[in-house]
Amino acid sequence: MYGFEAISHHNGWAISVVGILIVFTGLVTLSLLIRVFPKIIARIEDNGKPNAQSSSPQKTIPQSKKQEPSIDSSIKEAVRQYQYLISWMGEPFSLPRLIELAEKRGLVRPHATVSQMIHASVIQPDGKGYFLWHAK
């Protein structure tokens, strides 16, 4: 027994279909995971409080709506970098110390970036000479 006859005899067609389905299901799952991966990372990085946000999704939406229009797209990446520095420094933080750290880390134009973030209210004074990340 050879050829198509042998394939049919040993359930080759069914096995092929199952194989194709398994591969496609895997690829679709993988692509979906890759698609949501940046969102998951962004949520984890956002204030380092993924649990608080996931538990109150309704609060997350207005907060992001508040920030989005004020943050220039050109400083979005800088915002992420500075957020990391500030989370390391703790709040309230010293503005000159933040600029000093940014310079040491080799971030581009720290003075102008900090100024942009103040204008966008990403960084706000606490009234005592120190600064806070976002309005709290």
Place this chain on the structure above:
Amino acid sequence: MTVEELQQLDVFKDLSYSEAAQIHAISKAARVNEGESLFEMGNPAHTFFVILSGDYMIFFKDGTAFTLHQRGEITGWSTVVRPYQYTGTAVALTEGKVLAFDGSELLRLVQGDAALGDKIMAKVYANVGERIAFAQSRTIENESFKTNDISMEE
């Protein structure tokens, strides 16, 4: 900058044309680059600045700071207030333009013309009232630290 433009700045708003002309004569417009220092803490206060454009940060030894963004805001007021020594450091956050006044010439004008002096000093104190209190609180804290250090050394 013309005398008329100078009169539009809040700190000089109440000056007559002739008074503003005297102030204008000792003013120098200067460009400031991003990251450039206008003055440094502890140095003798030689220059008084009025902001024309740009953003600036004034910071102190303990890491506290405030920022200036508005045209007409003033900094370097230690030039006309004893002990004539800068209490903080001013850095430009963006490039901008300032109007610089030589401290001794400004003092000469302020002390030589009582009416002019009153008008300028009233504006200076009105503008920097909060900052003076802020700076004084910093000085008191620093002095208490020094006192503690001295008593510990003793």
